[in-house]
Amino acid sequence: MSLKIKNLHKSFHDINLFNDFNIELKENTISCILGPSGCGKTTLLNIIGKTIQPDSGNFTGFENKKLSYIFQEPRLLPWKTVRENIAFVLNEKKKSSQENSIIDKYLELVELDKFKNYYPSKLSGGMKQRVSIARAFAYSSDIILMDEPLKALDLKLKLNLIKAFQRIWQFDKRTVIFVTHDIDEALLLGNDIYLFSKSPVDIKEKFNINSTERNLNSSELIALKNKIWEVMD
Numbered sequence: 001m002s003l004k005i006k007n008l009h010k011s012f013h014d015i016n017l018f019n020d021f022n023i024e025l026k027e028n029t030i031s032c033i034l035g036p037s038g039c040g041k042t043t044l045l046n047i048i049g050k051t052i053q054p055d056s057g058n059f060t061g062f063e064n065k066k067l068s069y070i071f072q073e074p075r076l077l078p079w080k081t082v083r084e085n086i087a088f089v090l091n092e093k094k095k096s097s098q099e100n101s102i103i104d105k106y107l108e109l110v111e112l113d114k115f116k117n118y119y120p121s122k123l124s125g126g127m128k129q130r131v132s133i134a135r136a137f138a139y140s141s142d143i144i145l146m147d148e149p150l151k152a153l154d155l156k157l158k159l160n161l162i163k164a165f166q167r168i169w170q171f172d173k174r175t176v177i178f179v180t181h182d183i184d185e186a187l188l189l190g191n192d193i194y195l196f197s198k199s200p201v202d203i204k205e206k207f208n209i210n211s212t213e214r215n216l217n218s219s220e221l222i223a224l225k226n227k228i229w230e231v232m233d
Contacts, residue, residue, distance in 0.1 A: 034193055103116070
């Protein structure tokens with residue numbers, strides 16, 4: 001199964017971001033959208049999330065799909081604990097019968113089960129973002145939209161967060177659409193990597209990574225990184 005966007009058009013004033021744009025994304029995989037700043041990556045996420053309306057276009061496979069988000073900032077409610085922040089997105093049925101097990105399961109997967117009663121002010125930046133990952137998976141979504149959630153983190157925190165995400169995704173393989181301008185992030189997380197051009201957007205090339213164990217120093221990822229650099233140039 002796949003999600004398809006065909007003949008997408010979107011302009012802002014005199015800037016033409018998408019002009020007869022097409023993309024097909026496989027479900028239950030991590031599709032990484034890689035491209036330069038300002039090329040329309042986040043706009044595409046917002047169109048999928050229906051916070052921005054396209055000028056025109058056909059969308060197939062998105063019908064009745066529920067979405068959750070992982071943003072650049074964790075966007076946690078400061079007056080609620082870690083556990084309460086996750087409980088906040090659960091529907092009433094889950095709140096009454098399954099809430100505790102759902103929250104505990106996802107907090108354990110991101111290794112924050114001992115911090116469930118902490119308030120956000122007591123957490124590091126990386127821990128807050130791990131809460132946002134657990135929250136996105138705890139919500140019964142079909143598609144998770146990720147808008148550069150690793151951007152503000154240093155390398156060590158970024159690698160730890162990627163490991164946490166891989167662990168939770170291997171347990172619960174949702175359809176993920178992940179936007180970044182960082183090649184290493186794309187190589188470490190993406191199953192399919194779509195390399196966007198500058199606007200008006202075109203897919204310059206699509207790359208696929210089958211291996212589950214990712215190491216930036218492996219010959220496979222070094223070769224793929226060099227290919228991406230060549231296409232980007």
